[in-house]
């Protein structure tokens with residue numbers, strides 16, 4: 001049973017269910033405690049210890065019967081069970097002779113299983129198919145077709161011929177026709193069961209490849225792909241990736257803050273709190289070291305920047321519980337406050353409409369003018385606790401650099417950081433003003449893919 | 463505590479809770495392995511109730527920590543009772559004066575005071591909050607950490623430490639270790655993703671809406687006196703509503719409320735007027751109500767069409783039979 005549970009766990013993993021080593025050990029203990037006599041309890045025990053995400057429950061429900069249900073290949077019979085001892089002796093001898101000289105090896109193995117009833121466990125069968133067929137290397141395909149191919153490679157249909165040969169030999173040796181018929185019938189049933197098991201394992205192999213593909217794609221690859229390649233990504237995929245990254249970030253931030261020390265004495269708040277105790281400082285207040293940041297994010301929504309801006313804003317909104325205040329702006333030829341959009345719409349919808357809030361077209365980015373508008377109309381979005389993030393390539397096709405307003409923003413805020421997806425060698429060339437703004441920032445990050453973006457965002461949280 | 467899963471079922475039923483196999487097994491495993499249960503599922507399916515009846519069935523005290531945004535360690539663990547500390551300072555003023563007698567410098571005074579501060583930061587002045595209560599309890603307890611998804615991730619990280627060894631440290635008092643390992647139920651409505659570390663540590667119990675059978679048992683248990691036929695119809699209706707595309711599906715607690723309302727109204731069976739008058743107990747959104755009404759009207763016309771057909775068919779059959787008889 002243990003082996004079977006192990007097989008089951010690896011099948012779940014192959015289908016994308018994340019199961020840690022600790023959890024698989026728990027599963028074994030749970031099975032031990034719950035017992036295997038009652039199928040429903042047994043199933044619940046595995047489910048409670050292995051599946052921790054509602055989205056994985058259907059996978060569990062689908063796979064469980066394959067490993068522990070009626071779909072299990074029927075146990076093989078022992079052909080010749082009803083024969084007289086002498087006949088059985090003859091059968092054993094003849095079979096041994098035949099097997100001794102039988103090639104290829106895989107056919108010998110199958111024939112032996114068919115004639116003795118010594119089958120293979122599912123994992124042995126998988127191994128067997130791996131070694132002797134190409135069906136398990138197929139990454140995509142149609143299960144019946146892949147199964148036929150595996151059968152052909154195994155020369156499965158020669159089993160009948162071999163059975164006839166054995167029957168002939170036994171007949172010659174004087175075994176009764178009736179006993180032979182019985183034996184043949186059992187052997188053929190075994191052959192059917194083997195065929196069924198092969199089909200099932202080939203099918204599982206295909207599923208496994210499929211799942212590995214799917215698993216690799218969203219999380220790992222997307223993170224390292226350049227933003228412009230992600231521009232046409234499906235929103236659902238995008239949301240999944242962002243949520244996953246946000247969850248990771250959140251845990252990382254929380255653990256880091258947990259480990260950091262308690263914070264420094266907050267004299268003002270301590271005095272205030274202790275007025276009621278006649279100024280005796282009974283209630284000592286510490287300044288929380290990790291105040292949640294206030295963030296004002298100013299994003300370029302010119303054509304080349306839309307994808308990265310979308311990711312950035314989704315990430316910021318996925319982390320709302322870590323941020324005490326968020327003020328989003330977008331710019332192109334003009335700049336606009338888009339907070340209302342994020343209040344009314346879900347982030348993935350909001351990022352689609354915000355580019356319409358500003359004017360602009362190809363080669364019309366006007367960063368310098370937008371900075372001037374910002375300091376004129378929107379300075380209320382910045383205070384001494386605010387971190388201002390610019391997300392843009394630093395291009396400006398219409399106005400001269402505007403360090404004056406940029407410095408004003410910097411003076412009013414806690415920190416100014418710039419996230420730039422363009423490679424640094426382009427900064428300051430032609431219409432690019434990064435060489436002006438960059439040195440005025442507290443930090444500049446090159447963010448050309450999600451991994452870099454996440455690392456840069458992580459830096460915002462103490 | 464329990465020797466078999468069947469016993470869990472019996473014990474919970476005795477507390478008027480109908481557990482599915484899944485629930486009974488998970489509680490049994492939690493008892494045997496000492497692991498926390500993380501119960502997730504839609505609102506009103508009995509997550510909180512499970513913790514309560516489990517505590518009652520095992521004769522443990524239930525300690526509840528209700529989570530909310532901004533909940534932090536101090537509110538969950540302990541607070542100092544400042545008012546009491548202050549009162550003692552006042553009452554002990556003379557003693558304090560004695561203590562400080564002959565002191566000439568401020569620094570010396572502070573040192574002397576500091577040497578006595580243990581008096582003020584001792585368990586006498588400590589106000590234990592749920593987690594500390596659970597850890598220090600003399601008797602075994604069941605700890606319910608309700609709606610953990612509402613707390614911040616930071617608090618979750620802290621909780622993880624408490625749950626891993628059931629000990630907490632209070633800087634002024636040192637480390638306190640649980641005498642009895644509490645049985646723990648965490649509930650979540652899945653409004654945000656919990657950390658994998660926390661999930662790994664727990665047995666996971668996904669509680670879904672009960673099957674029709676179980677729900678009927680629940681109704682019979684909680685609203686005795688409701689005519690069996692009516693109870694049956696009511697549960698069928700609720701189960702149908704859950705199959706519909708609604709903004710919010712009726713929960714078990716709403717089924718119970720509805721059943722009570724039906725009993726109150728002295729209804730005999732579910733006719734249109736009765737349903738019309740009570741449907742708002744079950745559905746809370748106007749859009750959902752309208753959708754459900756439309757579906758009911760559709761049903762009714764289907765049914766009457768079927769009845770018309772049926773009342774037509776028997777006649778024909780009777781005619782046929784009559785014909786045969788006549789022929790014989």
Ligand SMILES: Nc1ncnc2c1ncn2[C@@H]1O[C@H](COP(=O)(O)OP(=O)(O)OP(=O)(O)O)[C@@H](O)[C@H]1O
Nearest residue numbers: 478479480504505506507508509510511680714715
């Ligand atoms: N299996 C059950 N047996 C008996 N009563 C049940 C069962 N399930 C739910 N109930 C009833 O439903 C009511 C609601 O349950 P409870 O408050 O525990 O739901 P919940 O899942 O915690 O919901 P929420 O997510 O809103 O907190 C309980 O008062 C209980 O009476």
Ligand SMILES: [Mg+2]
Nearest residue numbers: 509510608649
């Ligand atoms: Mg609840």
